[in-house]
Every structure is written in structure tokens, then in C-alpha cells.
Amino acid sequence: MVDVTIIGAGxxxxxxxxxxxxxxxxxxxxxRNGAPGPHGCSWWAGGMLAPFCEGAVAETAIVxxxxxxAAFWAEVTEVTYRGSLxxxxxxxxxxxxRFARRTSGHQQIHDLTALEPELNxxxxxxxxxxxxxxxxxxxxxxxVAALAARGIAxxxxxxxxxxxxxxxxxxxxxxxxxxxxxxxxxxxxxxxxSDITLARPVRLLHPRHPLYIVPRESGLFMLGAxxxxxxxxxxxxxxxxxxxxxxxxxLDPRFGEAELVxxxxxxxxxxxxxxxxxxVQGRVVHLNGLFRHGYLMAPALAKQATDYLTKGIKGDLLHxx
Amino acid sequence: xxxxxxxxxxxxxMLGTAQYxxxxxxxxxxxxxxxxxxxxxxxxESGQAQGFWEIIKSLGVHVLPNTAGCHSAREAVTTAQMAxxxxxxxxxxxxxxxxxxxxxxxxxxxxxxxxxxxxDGFEVFPYTTEDQVLAGRxxxxxxxxxxxxxxxxxxxxxxxxxxxxRTLRAAFPDVPMVIDAGLGLPSQAxxxxxxxxxxxxxxxxxxxxxxxVAMARAFALAVQAGQLARAADPMDPRDMxxxxxxxxxxxxL
Numbered sequence: 001m002v003d004v005t006i007i008g009a010g011x012x013x014x015x016x017x018x019x020x021x022x023x024x025x026x027x028x029x030x031x032r033n034g035a036p037g038p039h040g041c042s043w044w045a046g047g048m049l050a051p052f053c054e055g056a057v058a059e060t061a062i063v064x065x066x067x068x069x070a071a072f073w074a075e076v077t078e079v080t081y082r083g084s085l086x087x088x089x090x091x092x093x094x095x096x097x098r099f100a101r102r103t104s105g106h107q108q109i110h111d112l113t114a115l116e117p118e119l120n121x122x123x124x125x126x127x128x129x130x131x132x133x134x135x136x137x138x139x140x141x142x143x144v145a146a147l148a149a150r151g152i153a154x155x156x157x158x159x160x161x162x163x164x165x166x167x168x169x170x171x172x173x174x175x176x177x178x179x180x181x182x183x184x185x186x187x188x189x190x191x192x193x194s195d196i197t198l199a200r201p202v203r204l205l206h207p208r209h210p211l212y213i214v215p216r217e218s219g220l221f222m223l224g225a226x227x228x229x230x231x232x233x234x235x236x237x238x239x240x241x242x243x244x245x246x247x248x249x250x251l252d253p254r255f256g257e258a259e260l261v262x263x264x265x266x267x268x269x270x271x272x273x274x275x276x277x278x279x280v281q282g283r284v285v286h287l288n289g290l291f292r293h294g295y296l297m298a299p300a301l302a303k304q305a306t307d308y309l310t311k312g313i314k315g316d317l318l319h320x321x
Numbered sequence: 322x323x324x325x326x327x328x329x330x331x332x333x334x335m336l337g338t339a340q341y342x343x344x345x346x347x348x349x350x351x352x353x354x355x356x357x358x359x360x361x362x363x364x365x366e367s368g369q370a371q372g373f374w375e376i377i378k379s380l381g382v383h384v385l386p387n388t389a390g391c392h393s394a395r396e397a398v399t400t401a402q403m404a405x406x407x408x409x410x411x412x413x414x415x416x417x418x419x420x421x422x423x424x425x426x427x428x429x430x431x432x433x434x435x436x437x438x439x440x441d442g443f444e445v446f447p448y449t450t451e452d453q454v455l456a457g458r459x460x461x462x463x464x465x466x467x468x469x470x471x472x473x474x475x476x477x478x479x480x481x482x483x484x485x486x487r488t489l490r491a492a493f494p495d496v497p498m499v500i501d502a503g504l505g506l507p508s509q510a511x512x513x514x515x516x517x518x519x520x521x522x523x524x525x526x527x528x529x530x531x532x533x534v535a536m537a538r539a540f541a542l543a544v545q546a547g548q549l550a551r552a553a554d555p556m557d558p559r560d561m562x563x564x565x566x567x568x569x570x571x572x573x574l
Contacts, residue, residue: 057342102531182344182372207475229373272376273345 002028004309006169007161009035009154011042011136011294012276012287013171014143015302018076021150023306027169029147034156036140041173041266044188045294046214046224047136048201049073050084052105052128054293059275061316062293065300070132072299077142082200083129085115087122089250095205100126118197119252133201135216136295161284169305171287173269174231178279178288183231183267186292187240188224191248193258196221204251211247220261223248227292236263268292278304278318285309323497323519325466326412326444328383330357333514333544335385335499336537337524338362344376346533351380354537358382360414360522362389363404374407385446387414392427394434401438413438414446414468414501414522424474428455432462439463448501451485453492460496467493468501468522471513475525477505480512490517507536507543514547515555 004020006013009031020027033039051066073079086106088096100106106126113120115127144154161168170176174183198215214222223244241263248255271277271289276297279286285308287301304315314320324330335358341347351359359382361374377384386404391397394417401413417434419427426449435445445464449455456467469489472478480486481503490498500513501522510521521544530536 059343182376183369185369228370230369231372232369270343272343272348274343 002026002166004028004167004169005030005159005164006171007031007159007164008171008173008175009033009144010040010171010173011036011045011140011298012173012290012301013169014140014147014154015072015298016169016171016287016305017147017152018143018150019299019302019306020309021147021152023310025306025310027152029152029154030157030159031154032156032158035144035154036137038264041186041268042140042294043137044186044225044264044266045136046188046201046212046222047134047139047295048084048131048212048214049079049133049296050128050131050201051296052103052131053084053086053203054296055104056099056102058293059273061275062297065317066293066296067130068303069296069299073134073139073295076146077134077139079132079134080200081132083127084131084133084201084203085109085112085119086126086128086203086205087119087251088124088205090123092205092207093124095207096124096126099205103128105130116198116200116202119202122251131201133214134295139295166283167309168284169287170284173288173290174267176269176286176288178286180271181269181289182229182272184270184291185226185228185230185232185265186224186268187226187228187236187244187265188222188263189236189241189244189260190216190262190264191221191223191255191258192219192261193221193254194219195254195257196252202251204247206247206250209243209247211244211251213248213251221248221255221258225292231267233267234265236265240265268294276301276317278308278315280308280318280320323495325446325497325519330383330520331355332357332541333520333548334358334510334541335360335501335520335522336527337522338377339524340528341533344373347528348376348380349534350527350537351382353534354527354541356382356537356541358385358520358522360385360387360524361408362387363400363407378408383412384408384410385412385414386410387448388416388434390418391416392418392421392430394430394437397430397434398437401434401443402441405443411442411444412446413443414448416448425470426450428452431455432458435459435464436462446499451482451489453485453489456489456493456496460493466497466499468499470502471500471509471521472503474502476503477526478503479505479509480516483516486513486518487516507539510540511543511547511550514544515550517551520544 003025055063270291307313388397417430472481
């Protein structure tokens with residue numbers, strides 16, 4: 001007996017399935033492309049669980065809810081708890097001071113030898129010791145496996161909420177075409193280097209080309225991400241590659257020798273305040289607008305959707321239309 | 322107040338629309354400041370930013386599309402034509418960047434693009450330096466508004482060459498002029514208005530402030546103060562002290 005049908009097996013839909021299942025409900029998960037893969041924007045994420053860093057520009061809800069994300073993910077996948085590091089080049093030290101002023105949960109570091117010895121040519125940094133990161137693709141696969149262990153499979157089928165009877169969670173991202181939802185294009189590259197070791201994500205503050213680098217297994221480094229007000233679905237632009245690689249090269253010239261393994265571009269669904277929403281429309285509950293905070297905010301969104309469906313509780317991310 | 326191609330603005334404040342934390346903050350900054358004009362860049366979005374443009378259009382202010390990021394006259398002309406179709410306006414803020422580090426205008430490309438666009442019916446707002454000779458040429462080429470820089474884009478340095486800007490203002494007393502780029506603080510915007518410039522255009526100073534909405538409001542108050550002060554005919558500075566109450570006739574022992 002299915003209690004709720006979830007359409008969309010990206011990070012939002014899968015987290016909701018897991019949370020509902022834990023609450024004792026039996027969700028059914030449908031996605032027109034089946035299991036998670038390059039067709040969904042969750043595939044292209046960085047996987048930083050960095051609520052405090054995001055707080056430099058994001059609304060407070062991101063900082064507050066984001067702090068619970070790591071515990072959610074640690075139940076199903078490997079989360080690396082080594083904090084995150086924020087660096088600026090010598091000429092941009094003002095950027096670092098400003099970032100420090102606008103965030104909390106960090107300490108000033110004046111010698112990186114202990115934390116990231118290979119980056120110790122950079123003399124000052126901010127260390128956010130409570131932050132963590134994960135590998136998004138692995139996290140999705142682990143979440144699918146955890147759902148399978150609970151008897152929930154991802155079915156490959158075309159469906160819209162109108163096709164389905166009973167309660168529906170619509171987690172289709174841009175395809176849901178909600179009012180006010182817009183696309184924010186993001187582009188990323190993956191490099192492989194056997195020379196470079198980073199223990200944790202590093203953000204490079206740069207007035208023109210801000211960059212983050214997330215280390216993954218097997219010498220892989222994810223470099224992200226551009227942020228363009230655009231619904232253009234084409235592949236990464238030459239300019240984005242130039243910008244991301246130049247910034248990485250400025251951070252550590254050894255990235256110049258790395259292998260360019262992969263590039264990607266996709267659209268992040270976002271609401272005007274860039275805060276995700278649980279939007280209730282009768283029997284359809286939309287989980288959408290995760291913007292650049294998919295892995296950080298999907299757990300909170302899933303929790304609030306579950307609380308609403310099981311107990312009628314309306315959380316701060318819930319909107320009714 | 323001098324008008325801009327027949328349009329009189331309610332307030333002498335123009336705001337850019339890039340780099341805000343979110344469109345919601347952008348919208349609040351516009352509403353809180355009463356800015357009259359929104360500039361919007363087309364360069365990087367290549368015609369696929371409908372969602373964002375709808376937000377800009379819904380602000381209910383004049384939209385001034387720009388050619389930000391164009392490095393040649395040809396590129397800028399193409400972008401301007403695209404902007405005219407998208408925003409249904411002949412206004413174009415013409416940027417032809419000559420140097421990647423300083424983002425200073427390429428005077429030659431700017432002149433060439435101004436000629437082409439003005440001949441094609443565009444109402445050109447050229448982003449230029451304080452150079453008086455170039456200003457004259459741009460006006461000859463058909464521009465009826467000038468946008469001299471205060472300082473390099475995004476630098477927040479304020480009015481870098483006050484002498485040059487004052488000279489420019491005096492040289493073309495009837496031409497509407499907007500100080501565009503380089504402003505970091507409301508006091509600099511007030512200064513520009515006090516000097517007789519008709520409006521200011523800024524983006525980074527507001528969008529990258531810790532509280533963009535409050536900063537937009539601060540700029541709105543500053544330009545209002547500057548405009549009032551200019552119209553009130555300010556006193557001239559002098560070297561000698563002049564007591565505001567006479568000293569002669571006082572008892573002195």
C-alpha cells in the first residue's frame with residue numbers, strides 16, 4: 001500500500017522518500033529517467049556541507065537548517081568531517097576580512113602547514129571547523145541503496161502529479177514549472193591530479209572568479225561553480241572553463257598539470273529569495289528551489305514535508321498556495 | 322533636471338542588477354531606494370534568462386540594457402541589437418572594454434559603436450572616461466547623454482579625478498551626465514550630484530554591501546541631498562575665516 005508518490009529521484013525526492021520511510025510511511029518513487037545520473041542537477045553538485053560559509057550571502061534559514069544536514073547524510077553515506085577552508089590571494093585580503101565579518105563559526109589561520117601543508121604559500125585563511133563534505137554521486141547511490149534496503153525502488157516512468165491519485169510529492173526541479181521558480185545555470189569541471197592532496201574543500205575568494213574545490217576519491221577534484229541567471233542548457237562555456245581553471249591555477253599552480261576529466265553544466269531551480277520551499281497545493285506537496293544548496297537543504301526540506309504529511313506541522317520552509 | 326532622451330527621472334539614482342544575494346534582495350533594494358533606472362547585462366545570459374528578466378521588468382522602473390563585457394565595437398553593436406528586441410527600448414548603455422584589468426573604456430571602439438548605434442536609432446549612453454575630447458566626439462557621433470566613470474568598475478574608489486570631471490561638466494553644461502562606475506560610498510554619490518552631475522549609476526557598492534537594502538537607501542538619501550545642495554547654490558570655499566556674527570562693536574576689554 002503506497003501512502004505517498006514521489007515524482008523525481010534527485011536529491012530532494014530521495015531524501016523525502018527516506019524521511020517518509022523512517023516515519024513509517026510507504027513512499028513510491030518515480031522518475032522519468034530512473035535512478036540518479038547526469039540527467040539531474042543533483043549529479044553536478046559539489047557536495048559541500050558548509051552552512052556557515054554559505055551564510056556570507058545566503059538567508060539565515062540556510063545557515064540554521066544546513067547545520068543538520070551532515071547528521072542526515074552520515075546515516076546513509078560517508079561524510080568527511082574535516083571542516084572547510086577559505087582563502088584569498090595576497091592582493092585580495094580585503095575579501096577575506098569581509099567574508100570573516102559576514103560569517104560565523106570560523107577561526108583565523110595564519111599558517112596552513114598543519115591543515116593543508118600543500119597550500120601553505122597562502123598566509124592567511126579562515127577555517128570553518130564544523131563543516132563537512134561528501135561525494136554527491138556516491139551519496140545518491142548510497143541513498144538509493146538505503147531505500148532499496150527499506151523495500152523502496154526508483155521506478156522509471158513518466159508521470160506528473162495529475163496522473164496520480166492520492167498524496168504526491170513533486171520533486172522534479174525545473175520540470176515542475178512552479179510560479180516564481182527560475183533557472184540559475186551552474187558550470188563545473190572535474191580534474192584529476194596525483195600530485196595534489198587536499199583534506200577538505202577550499203574556497204578561493206576572488207572579486208571576479210570565486211571558486212571552490214572539493215577533493216574526492218582517486219585524486220579527483222571538483223571545481224565549481226559558476227552562477228548565471230540563465231536557462232541555457234548547453235554544455236559548459238569556454239569562458240567558464242577558463243575562469244575556473246585560472247582560479248584553480250592561482251590557488252595552486254600544480255592544477256595546471258592536472259587531467260581535465262569532466263565538465264558539466266546544468267540548471268539549479270531557485271525561488272526569488274534563493275531559499276528552498278515546501279509548497280503545498282492541495283494533495284500535492286512540492287519540494288523545490290534548492291538552488292546551490294541541494295545536499296545542504298534537502299534533509300530539512302524532506303523533514304518538513306514529512307512533518308506536514310504525517311502530523312500536519314507547518315515548518316518555516318512551508319508555503320501554502 | 323536635464324532629461325535623458327526625453328525621459329525625466331523621478332530620482333537621480335540608477336542601479337545595476339548583478340551580484341545581489343538573491344532577486345528578492347535586488348527587488349527590496351530597488352523598492353527601498355526608489356531608483357529610477359535598472360541596468361541589465363545581456364552578455365553572459367545569451368537570451369535564456371527570461372525568469373530573471375521578468376523580475377527586472379516587474380520592478381516598474383526604466384530598463385537600461387548594457388553591453389557589459391564587450392571588448393569590441395562589433396560585439397557591442399550585436400549585443401545592443403539583441404537588447405533592443407528583448408527589452409523593447411532604444412536605450413543602450415554602451416560599454417566597450419579596452420583593458421581586462423582596469424575595465425576602462427576603449428575610446429576608439431566606443432566612438433565607432435556610438436556612431437553605428439546612433440545612426441540605427443539607438444539612444445546611446447556611452448560609458449566613457451572624463452576625457453573632454455572623447456566626450457565631444459561622442460556627442461558629435463550622436464550620443465546625447467554621457468556616462469563618465471568615477472573610477473574603475475567595481476573599485477569603490479569614488480571620484481578619482483575630480484578636476485577632470487569638473488572640467489567635463491563645465492565643458493558641456495547642457496549635456497545630461499551620469500557618473501557611472503567606481504562609487505563605493507553614498508558620500509561620493511552626493512559629491513557627484515553637488516558637482517552638477519545629473520545622476521549616478523552603481524551596482525557593486527549596493528549589491529555587495531552586507532545589507533544591500535540599507536545601502537541602496539543610503540545612496541538614495543545621498544543623491545537627494547546632493548541634488549538639493551546643488552540646486553541651493555552652495556557657498557564657495559575661501560581661505561579666510563568669516564565670522565557668522567560680527568566682532569566689531571562687541572565690548573572688548
